[in-house]
Amino acid sequence: MIRASGLGKSFGAVAALEGVSFEARPGEVLGFLGPNGAGKTTTMRILTGFLEATCGKVEVCGIDLAVDSKAARARIGYLPESVPLYGEMRVAEYLAYRAALKGVPRRERRARCEEACAQVGIRDVERRIIGQLSKGYRQRVGLADALLHRPEVLILDEPTDGLDPNQRREVLKLVAELGKERTVVLSTHILPEVEQVCGRVVILDRGRVIAEGKPAELARSELVLRVTARGLAAELEAAVKAIDGVTSVRGETAGDDFVLTVECARDVREAIARAVVQAGQLRELRPASLGLEEVFARLTGRGA
């Protein structure tokens, strides 16, 4: 549905994006993850045709954005980082105005607005002034706006930003619902959200894609192993530490067993198994599951 290849964007001397490539497939919610300044918004603005890439190519449903930007944009609904709502307008009024801007024929506007409001659960506030709505509801108005022209792809830039936990949960539920029939690309830096709604994740850092995969796959790093053994703790630990490629070993006693958490620079499972068998008794050796949070911190070199 979306294919970005080799996207680059420079703002003067600042390279905001370098060689960003990824795909959003039909019917998936793709998470765009990255710390502040990683390039999430820049990428989304390029995908939606608001910003021109310095290099690279974007295809939306097979349409090259550079060749037919109008047709490509017609297939995308965009919720920008800060939704530019007119606070003094009523919801229905605002959406009718937006529908007109998007070229929805006059006769259909009313029905489209009602449809979009129903999709995001705001039929009950259609007559209210936007500025008097809660932030969660304002966010839904933004989502309704993005849905007015019935796009096949939704691009949502931090849709839960600034919402309280209840509103956040509601909006995520809505995103999951919308994602059933559409392709959704969603950016956030809140990791549990990603695990909740995204089938796949692209992690951006400093303008580059540094990892991609299913949240569960990313959270299962081959480079952290949990070794359960019996024997003399000090000997087991020393034996594993001596292996070339092992970067750290943390040991703890668990009943009769000794459990080693081993970080390594590459797959050294066999060497570990051999060393443990020589120093004691190997009971189990498996990749440790890291939280997505920890994977993210490691990959982006920040935090824990």
Ligand SMILES: Nc1ncnc2c1ncn2[C@@H]1O[C@H](COP(=O)(O)OP(=O)(O)OP(=O)(O)O)[C@@H](O)[C@H]1O
């Ligand atoms: N219009 C602009 N002019 C100059 N630099 C820009 C502009 N827009 C973005 N940048 C720079 O590009 C980089 C990426 O910014 P971007 O807004 O895409 O990050 P982000 O991942 O969306 O971050 P956040 O999580 O804070 O929203 C940053 O270094 C930013 O300062």
Ligand SMILES: [Mg+2]
């Ligand atoms: Mg941003």
